[in-house]
Amino acid sequence: MVIESSGFQRRWENRRARARTAGDEAKESYYGLPVIHKPHWDWWIIVYFFVGGICGAANAIATLARWHGGKEGESISRVARYLSFGMVIPSTICLILDLGRPERFLNMLRVVKLRSPMSMGTWILLSSSFFLSLLTVDQARRDGLLGQDNPLVRMLRWMPVRLIDALGVVPSLMLAGYTGVLLAATAVPLWTRNHLVMGPLFLASAFSNAAAAITLILGLRGRSVEGARHRIERLDLLAMFAEVALLVVFKRGLTRTVADPLETGQTGKLHRYGVLGAGIGLPLLLHGKSIIGRSSSGRGVSIIASALVLIGGLAFRYVMVMAGHRSADDPNATFEMTRKRD
Amino acid sequence: MMSEPRTGAREGAMGFLTDTTLCIGCKACEVACKQWNQLPADNFGYTGNSYDNTGDLAAETWRHVSFVEQLADDSGARPTSLNAFQSNWLMMSDVCKHCVNAGCLEACPTGAIVRTEFDTVIIQQDICNGCGYCVPACPFGVPALSPIDHKAHKCTLCYDRLRGGMEPACAKACPTDSIQFGLVEDLMERASDRVENLRGRGVDGAYIYGDRETGGTHGIDGLNAFFILTAPSETYNLPAEPELPQDKTFPSYASTILAAAAFAIGAALSLRGK
Amino acid sequence: MPQQSLADSDCIVIMGSNMAENHPVGFRFVMKAKERGATIIHIDPRFSRTSAMADLHVPIRAGSDLAFLGGLINYALSSDRWESVPFFREFVQSYTNGPTIIGDTFKDTEDLAGMFSGYDPESGAYESSTWAYDEGHLDPEMTDPRCAFQIIKRHFSRYTPEMVEQVCGVPQELFEQVAEAILTSSGPDRTTAFCYAVAWTQHTTGTQIISCCALLQLLLGNMGRPGGGILALRGHATIQGSTDIPTLYHLLPGYISMPMVDAGHLDLQSFMDAIQQPKGWWHNAPKYIVSFLKAWYGDAATGENDYCFDYVPKISGDYSFAAMMPMMKDGTIKGLFCMGMNPAVGGQNSKLIREGLANLDWMVMRDPYEIETAAFWHDSPEVRSGEVRPEDIKTEIFFLPPAVTPEKDGSYTNTQRLVQWHEKAVDPPEDCRSEPWFMYHLGRRLKALYADEETPQARQLQVLTWDYDTEGIYDDPRLEQVIEEINGYTVRDRKLVSGFAELKDDGSTACGCWIYSGIMPEPGLNLARNRKGDDAASLEWGFAWPANRRVLYNRASADPSGKPWSERKRWIWWDEEQERWTGYDVPDFPATKRPDYRPGPDAVGIDAHRGDAPFIMMPDGHGLLFAPAGLVDGPIPTHYEPWESPVTNLLYPEQVRSPVVPTFDRPDNQYHEIGDPRFPYVLTTYRLTEHHTAGGMSRFVPWLAELQPGGFAEISPELAGEFGIDNGDWVTLTTLRGEIETRALVTERLQPLTIHGRPVHQIGMPWHYGWGGMATGDIANDLSALIEDPNSRIHQAKAFTCDLSRGRLPRTNGASGDDE
Missing domain, CATH: 1.20.5 (Single alpha-helices involved in coiled-coils or other helix-helix interfaces)
Structure with missing residues (x-):
């Protein structure tokens, strides 16, 4: 059987310099061929990172808002909870479809491996989905969606919601952030170089995206939830500032070679204009007046800014995954990571 | 006084010693491997990369011989008197390292990747679900997802042959004993002697790749498939100090x-x- | 010499061979020698995988090998070591014809400006009678200017290090480095071995290059000794076997010449007279010839009818491969059996060959894949370009599927005459059949077809013994019976003989191939099946003809008195107590002939040799420094330029090319003149580890095809720079025979050499590729020409000239089959 390999490509088309020998081509690196293999990940995993992050962060927000938020907190919590629950299904679908053999997804449940973020991620998604489902049912009950007085509702009243809420916030937070660890615990230079920042960075982005999504929903629901919108917007801004700070830390730790995919080419452009510009810079600019004036932005601005944050969040994940691929393909990036240290 | 072992290989661990100073680049290992393991041909592109048209280890390629031409000096002059043993045209048969602590194994979320009774690392094909996480988790770029069955594949160190008391196909086919199979402990001793011997003959650059000093560094704690090299590891596309x-x-x-x-x-x- | 014996060498010179790539398994013994401290020298135009393992790589101009070897001879004979170590002189005096006085009709190239005496310009051939010995005259001191030793010393005196540098492009210091290494690794306790392959044979002077090496090894005492000698690495599996029991047009089994019309071999006696020698082993020739005729013709062969000698075909001209191809094109040859061969790719001037194939009436092809030779009529460069239309080709092709190696019993005879048996693992599928099946049943049916016809031709078939039993599901002939026939038996009771010593010339014995006699000394005991190795001669591994001897002429491993030359190089010696030769090997000498034996005046055959004459096949038992007969291009090796060369012959400016080369000068096979400015580059073709000859067994096999998936030409950066060629670019190569395109592999492994003060560029190109299979590329042999060595009739493909340009050929359909 003859097949075309996906990884290794013939490469004479790019030769330019004259009388360049085969020996010359192996001088800088082994013919420019990758040292390590990049993962096969593309849209399924990118979308999973995005919706999974929102799912986790939104549930955490729902819990925190409920604990601390009074009436406005309640409405944030309600939106956040439903949003989170709405993301569970696409997250799981993306995660399953990303597999080479989706029908074997359940094999993930054979083992628990603490040092494998992929294994832990599955359990995190599973456990957070479990708690989230219970909490969403409870939310539905309280919203009267399950009827007023029936055996189910009566039984649900007995549920230790506070305990479940407390327990559920842990996997939710991890769901929001573990994807960074998933990338960090690999040999890909871009991901592993500043591995300690990866989790927090993805977490910040997840919070920002979840907050933006909630803001967007609240904004679209109209003026009745204005107060709640302002509060969640505050969280979004906080998350965005944190994200910016973490990005600065992340990029400062990269060498030029490792950082290259974030600076050049398609991923570089998308990083600069999509993630930093449209996803963070522009929303901050739109919110600028309210930040300086310590007031709140208008509904229209809020909606546009939130939408931009969400686009930026997706772009961030796209860039991180694809720039990671480029980083994995660059032998010099790997060599820089693994050079002899005396 | 017992000196500290060069790797953390467990007792009874089996592995490869690939001695590049004996390699003539015949690629018999590549063919023997594909034949025994019934792996399909996967690339018909002429590369111009010296005689390496394989390029890389892949899901269907578990041995890969690399070729590096190092002949002309800055003035373009070619050498006539050569170093004892392979020189100026370097060839190395790369393979899965069967790390003492293996990144792929630790990354695998299904338990498909296991350590065998020979202390080798294999992917159980009936369990792997193709999540692909072992692929970037390997610091050496060994496992890969197959475009045919979408599962991860890599060298099994011929687990089936080992079970039958035979040596792996590549080692069996190697005409110059560049690929040697055996107890890691013995192979490491042999390798140390060999390196010493080579250095005695003026091959100053000879060293072992795959101990705690080089190749098996930072948590990997040694490679059960290790190498004797004569140039910096990066020349052969191997990381000098990879991490787990x-x-x-x-x-x-x-x-x-x-x-x-x-x-x-x-x-x-x-x-x-x- | 056996390959294992290389492990005992102190210096191994690999020249005209890319041993690591093309004989990787045998190369393990080179590695073993190296492990023990031997010096490995690779002399080759290219830096190959063999060079990478050598201590010394000597880049040389393709086709100048003889000048280099001649230089070594001159260097050795002028050296202090040769004079000061008595061993060398003693070896030459005792074991070679160095002391023999040559008749005064002989004139050397020194006297005749590059020619020998006896040349007849009419016939373009030498009359070798002028080279004869002055019979009975010897000068043991080897000082007489007419003794062979002095003649060769004088002959090679112009092969100075300076000359080697000018002709071969090898700097003097480097040449001297090689010469010193060889010289210091030769002597009573040290031996040097030479390994060569088809890069020596495939020249118009191929036989003489090898002779020159033999001459050097005799002068250095490196013959018949462990770790010494010349290892002829054969082109591929069992090519040795197919010359022993030949598929060659000019030999009968066991190196007995084919009867020739021109030589008057019209009856058995005149034929035997021509083969039999009064002295030496060939005195036994009649026994082998008669036994062989008895094997072929059985009861029909009697003393009265010359043992059916009349039915043996007699040849009347050159029917070598190269000669056959134009005969096909010209319509002389009308049918062809093509088995295990791919001449549409592998033959020189392969376009002419394809045209020849297209002009046949019929062709029978047996091959596992539809290789180019089978497919030429519907797919070829000519068909793709529209030059030829399939409907115009009349050749009827019978394409038959063969069994492959694991599907049949059989044997391989390798490079060192070692016969190794292999057994069938599975029956071949469907219509696939083994070669023995095909040949046996073809013969059987032909016999049936002609059973009732009363013509001499039919009679020829009718008398042939063709009675093997059959076995297995396909009725394969029983190969055990074939081996029995090859081994030989007594006619009366069909008792197997134990060796060729038992063969008789009275018709009482039959033997298919005398040199293999002894391979099956008892029924069922096939010695080729033996598989017991050891660290010495491994006598119980397979069977090495003749008589299971591993090192030929091994009597020379002992000094004239029968003692080992040194402890370190013991191999065979005279045991005074047992009164016989003993040692690690089977003695290649009459086992009980004393070292001090001196023949009487009437002694014949082997008894006419002294007890210190190791070369039993030679008429006088001595190695030949000077060959008075047997070679058609001269008694002493002489450097002539390849037929196509960018430079003239500096050694013999008046005689640039060999005067006796058989040419095929015709419009479709034009040659380049020496120094033709249109074709300034030397082109040499070669093989890669990853492929097998013309690719029939590798380019169609995915696992092999992917390793070297496309054709290329190796070009030095210096030459590439002149054309602005970058690694991987397309280039076009041109000769008067054809033009092809291929990828450039720009590599420092090639380099221009300075020949006579100016740079000469060499281009290397693997000749494996064709348009079929998975690994494709243009055919290197579209460029080469039909031209031969006059002795062996082997083509010249290792050195010819070409032109180079950057870019692809303009083609209608991109005939290379390689996508952009």
Whole structure:
């Protein structure tokens, strides 16, 4: 059987310099061929990172808002909870479809491996989905969606919601952030170089995206939830500032070679204009007046800014995954990571 | 006095010693491997990369011989008197390293990748679900997803042959004993003697790749398939001091948990009613 | 010499061979020698995988090998070591014809400006009678200017290090480094071995290059000794076997010449007279010839009818491969059996060959894949370009599927005459059949077809013994019976003989191939099946003809008195107590002939040799420094330029090319003149580890095809720079025979050499590729020409000239089959 390999490509088309020998081509690196293999990940995993992050962060927000938020907190919590629950299904679908053999997804449940973020991620998604489902049912009950007085509702009243809420916030937070660890615990230079920042960075982005999504929903629901919108917007801004700070830390730790995919080419452009510009810079600019004036932005601005944050969040994940691929393909990036240290 | 062992190989571990100073680049290992393991041909592109038209280890390629031409000096002059043993046209048969602590194995979320009774690392094909996480988790670029069955594949160190008391196909086919199979302990001793011998003959650059000093560094703790090289490892596309990626898992969790706590507090504060 | 014996060498010179790539398994013994401290020298135009393992790589101009070897001879004979170590002189005096006085009709190239005496310009051939010995005259001191030793010393005196540098492009210091290494690794306790392959044979002077090496090894005492000698690495598996029991047009089994019309071999006696020698082993020739005729013709062969000698075909001209191809094109040859061969790719001037194939009436092809030779009529460069239309080709092709190696019993005879048996693992599928099946049943049916016809031709078939039993599901002939026939038996009771010593010339014995006699000394005991190796001669591994001897002429491993030359190089010696030769090997000498034996005046055959004459096949038992007969291009090796060369012959400016080369000068096979400015580059073709000859067994096999998936030409950066060629670019190569395109592999492994003060560029190109299979590329042999060595009739493909340009050929359909 003859097949075309996906990884290794013939490469004479790019030769330019004259009388360049085969020996010359192996001088800088082994013919420019990758040292390590990049993962096969593309849209399924990118979308999973995005919706999974929102799912986790939104549930955490729902819990925190409920604990601390009074009436406005309640409405944030309600939106956040439903949003989170709405993301569970696409997250799981993306995660399953990303597999080479989706029908074997359940094999993930054979083992628990603490040092494998992929294994832990599955359990995190599973456990957070479990708690989230219970909490969403409870939310539905309280919203009267399950009827007023029936055996189910009566039984649900007995549920230790506070305990479940407390327990559920842990996997939710991890769901929001573990994807960074998933990338960090690999040999890909871009991901592993500043591995300690990866989790927090993805977490910040997840919070920002979840907050933006909630803001967007609240904004679209109209003026009745204005107060709640302002509060969640505050969280979004906080998350965005944190994200910016973490990005600065992340990029400062990269060498030029490792950082290259974030600076050049398609991923570089998308990083600069999509993630930093449209996803963070522009929303901050739109919110600028309210930040300086310590007031709140208008509904229209809020909606546009939130939408931009969400686009930026997706772009961030796209860039991180694809720039990671480029980083994995660059032998010099790997060599820089693994050079002899005396 | 017993000196500290060069790797953390467990007792009874089996592995490869691939001695590049004996390699003539015949690629019999590549063919023997594909034949025994019934792996399909996967690439018909002429590369111009010296005589390496294989390029890389892949799901269907578990041995790969690399070729590096190092002949002309800056003035373009070619050598006539050569180093004892392979020189100026370097050839190396690359393979899965069967790490003492293996990144792929630790990364695998299904338990498909296991350590065998021979201390080798294999992917159980009836369990692998093709998540692909072992692929970037290997610091040497060994496992890969097959475009045919979408599962991860790599060298099994001929687990089936080992079970039958035979040596792996590549070692069997190697005409110059560049690929040697045996107990890691013995092979390491042989390799040390060989390196000493080579250095005695003026091959100053000879060294073992795959001990705690080089190749099997930072948590990997040695490679059960190791090499004798005569040039910097990067010449052969091997990282000098790779790390075990999973050593970063717990610290990264920790920083994430800290950040999560901070975010929880921050979120609670910012969500607090006025 | 056996390959294992290389492990005992102190210096191994690999020249005209890319041993690591093309004989990787045998190369393990080179590695073993190296492990023990031997010096490995690779002399080759290219830096190959063999060079990478050598201590010394000597880049040389393709086709100048003889000048280099001649230089070594001159260097050795002028050296202090040769004079000061008595061993060398003693070896030459005792074991070679160095002391023999040559008749005064002989004139050397020194006297005749590059020619020998006896040349007849009419016939373009030498009359070798002028080279004869002055019979009975010897000068043991080897000082007489007419003794062979002095003649060769004088002959090679112009092969100075300076000359080697000018002709071969090898700097003097480097040449001297090689010469010193060889010289210091030769002597009573040290031996040097030479390994060569088809890069020596495939020249118009191929036989003489090898002779020159033999001459050097005799002068250095490196013959018949462990770790010494010349290892002829054969082109591929069992090519040795197919010359022993030949598929060659000019030999009968066991190196007995084919009867020739021109030589008057019209009856058995005149034929035997021509083969039999009064002295030496060939005195036994009649026994082998008669036994062989008895094997072929059985009861029909009687003393009265010359043992059916009349039915043996007699040849009347050159029917070598190269000669056959134009005969096909010209319509002389009308049918062809093509088995295990791919001449549409592998033959020189392969376009002419394809045209020849297209002009046949019929062709029978047996091959596992539809290789180019089978497919030429519907797919070829000519068909793709529209030059030829399939409907115009009349050749009827019978394409038959063969059994492959694991599907049949059989044997391989390798490079060192070692016969190794292999057994069938599975029956071949469907219509696939083994070669023995095909040949046996073809013969059987032909016999049936002609059973009732009363013509001499039919009679020829009718008398042939063709009675093997059959076995297995396909009725394969029983190969055990074939081996029995090859081994030989007594006619009366069909008792197997134990060796060729038992063969008789009275018709009482039959033997298919005398040199293999002894391979099956008892029924069922096939010695080729033996598989017991050891660290010495491994006498119980397979069977090495003749008589299971591993090192030929091994009597020379002992000094004239029968003692080992040194402890370190013991191999065979005279045991005074047992009164016989003993040692690690089977003695290649009459086992009980004393070292001090001196023949009487009437002694014949081997008894006419002294007890210190190791070369039993030679008429006088001595190695030949000077060959008075047997070679058609001269008694002493002489450097002539390849037929196509960018430079003239500096050694013999008046005689640039060999005067006796058989040419095929015709419009479709034009040659380049020496120094033709249109074709300034030397082109040499070669093989890669990853492929097998013309690719029939590798380019169609995915696992092999992917390793070297496309054709290329190796070009030095210096030459590439002149054309602005970058690694991987397309280039076009041109000769008067054809033009092709291929990828450039720009590599420092090639380099221009300075020949006579100016740079000469060499281009290397693997000749494996064709348009079929999975690994494709243009055919290197579209460029080469039909031209031969006059002795062996082997083509010249290792050195010819070409032109180079950057870019691809303009083609209608991109005939290379390689996508952009």
